[in-house]
Amino acid sequence: xxxxxxxxxxxxIGTGKKITLECSQTMGHDKMYWYQQDxxxxxxxxxxSYGVNSTEKGDLSSESTVSRIRTEHFPLTLESARPSxxxxxxxxxxxxxxxxxxxxxxxxxxxxxx
Amino acid sequence: xxxxxxxxxxxxxxEGANSTLRCNFSDSVNNLQWFHQNPWGQLINLFYIPSGTKxxxxxxxxxxxxxxxxxxxxxxxxxxxxxVYFCAVVYSGAGSYQLTFGKGTKLSVIP
Numbered sequence: 146x147x148x149x150x151x152x153x154x155x156x157x158i159g160t161g162k163k164i165t166l167e168c169s170q171t172m173g174h175d176k177m178y179w180y181q182q183d184x185x186x187x188x189x190x191x192x193x194s195y196g197v198n199s200t201e202k203g204d205l206s207s208e209s210t211v212s213r214i215r216t217e218h219f220p221l222t223l224e225s226a227r228p229s230x231x232x233x234x235x236x237x238x239x240x241x242x243x244x245x246x247x248x249x250x251x252x253x254x255x256x257x258x259x
Numbered sequence: 260x261x262x263x264x265x266x267x268x269x270x271x272x273x274e275g276a277n278s279t280l281r282c283n284f285s286d287s288v289n290n291l292q293w294f295h296q297n298p299w300g301q302l303i304n305l306f307y308i309p310s311g312t313k314x315x316x317x318x319x320x321x322x323x324x325x326x327x328x329x330x331x332x333x334x335x336x337x338x339x340x341x342x343v344y345f346c347a348v349v350y351s352g353a354g355s356y357q358l359t360f361g362k363g364t365k366l367s368v369i370p
Contacts, residue, residue: 176356182300185343188360195356203357204260233300239356247292247307248347248358253300 148172151236151251158226158258166221166254168236177219178248180235181205188235194219226258261286261350263361271367272336280331280364282346290349290358291322293331297342305331305344336368 149170158164170177175196180188190203194213208230209223219238223230236251262285272278284291293305306313306320308329313320317336322329333340343363349356 178357180360185363185365187362188345188347190357190359193357235302237358239358247290247304249304250294250302253302255300 149236149238149249149251151234151254153254154252155255156257158256160227160258162226164223164226164256166234166236166256168219168221168251169217170219170238170249171217172238172240172249173216174238174240174249175216176239177213178237178239179203179209179211179219179221180237181207182233182235182253184233192221226256228258231256231258261288261348261359263346263348263359265344265346265361265364267364268362269365269367271369274336274338274368274370276336277332277334278336278366280333280344280346280366282329282331282361284327284329284346284348286327287351288324288348289351291329292347292358293320293329294345294347295340295342296345296363302345333366336366338368338370341366341368 152167179192182188189205191207192211194200235253237248239248264283266281291309295303308322310324317334319332345363347358347360
């Protein structure tokens, strides 16, 4: 049962296009995150938010941007997609103190830029 | 930042065999999770286990926080257990909530 939703699941797009990857959660979590993962590799944090109107860059430099206007919604935008942006993008959320569940991840968006 | 090391990097098992995956971390943590990433790229949360022992069916996990390691046990492995297993931690320093991942253990279970 997914409480965090990502769309689209797969996306193939041409170079130079603007894209937005959607992420929504229904758990009321205050903290949300975006991770980037190349196939078979470790996950790297690219953006995070600890609440509405709060966003920070993660450890891995990324040309993407994020916004957090509502608690449940944390979209990621690429203004001009390039082949180097081809990767999987995973959204996650966690609650105050993380509770007994820790982080919950969405199903991911697999992006291919041609 | 905190370092997370997983071993072994690759593991091939015959169906029905048991295995132990290890996760070492370099500093104190207040969150440790084990995930299974299936062939479709989905991360499935197996355990939230910053300390102690938990069991869920054929899987169990133990974290010894004072010695900075965690173990994931898989018993009677099945082909559906194949995939990559990740250990991830949150450093317990003030204001830190970010999950740091290890490089994963790639498990292949063959019939």
